[in-house]
Amino acid sequence: MCVGGGVSQRQRLFYPMSSRVALLSPGPCSAQSASRRPARRRQGLKCQASSELASSALQQLANPLVRDCCATVAATAGALMLVKLAEILTYKGIIDQKLSRKLVHILAGPGFALCWPLFSSEPNARFFAVVVPSLNLLRVLLLGFGIISDEKTVRSMSREGDRSELLRGPLYYVLVLMAATVVYWRDSPVGVVAMSLMCGGDGLADVVGRRLGQGNPLPWNPAKSWAGSAAMLVGGSGLAISFVALFCGLGYFDCDMGAMTAYIAAIALIATAIESLPVNNKLDDNISVPGAVALMGFLLRSAMVAI
Ligand SMILES: Nc1ccn([C@@H]2O[C@H](COP(=O)(O)OP(=O)(O)OP(=O)(O)O)[C@@H](O)[C@H]2O)c(=O)n1
């Protein structure tokens, strides 16, 4: 049984339309139930204190404002740990710099999307979530312009270790994550589909293409390969379908997975074709791929949402 509690002033500031905080019913060792228990169990004061502490913590997490702040801190810490892990693996020579950059590229976006369910169901929760890529945007700008220096972090996000590289691919990358969070959030599948194809798809194209693409260049772009494009199509669409199935299962949007899979496959095919074009030196893949998905999502909006 949940008892609706009062809504604090601080909470009204962030969630003006917030519903009453759901308070958990007292636990088995709480003060209310302790006073009703036989004397022999009252000495369980330790149980009562720890249970009340746990119950209080759960009540706090039931508070949307507390939950969103905790989720923001957790995702920010996750981002720092991911980049630090890439730095260590590169520093120890376990992976080379190019692979380190691609691992961060492949894992950061999906890792961020996996944090989205940690946030509350409040309409403004997305503005807490967007703090995470925003902080990374600030870090990329400060590093890219040389305002702060951190050679290891620059190496984990660049091809050649040049800090100015961060003002292209990584900058566009975090901007796309910010846009996907604010514009689409958990209300539309377009956001996670765009992130999946940019991160999982384009990232895998590089990793697989560099290793298996030598003998199968694309006729219209010999710098890229059938192997790389196939990896993008399969990896990107697989990740997108997985995220959409997860978010449908969590009730964020209703969808017919059969029809949604067909739409995602079609969008992935078009995005893969766009990624394969020899325009990367003019238009970064981190812009063209998610941009194409957003455009197709808009054109198919009635179908994508109504599925
Ligand atoms: N469809 C693709 C894409 C990439 N590659 C391989 O991956 C390398 C890098 O691909 P690219 O998309 O150009 O990656 P970068 O631009 O270096 O990295 P990023 O996209 O992160 O900017 C290419 O030279 C090629 O060997 C491939 O074979 N087939």
Ligand SMILES: C/C(=C\CO)CCC[C@H](C)CCC[C@H](C)CCCC(C)C
């Ligand atoms: C090198 C990259 C792109 C070039 O194509 C990736 C840049 C990564 C960003 C600077 C870091 C982004 C972090 C995410 C916003 C949050 C990730 C959180 C999650 C829990 C890992």
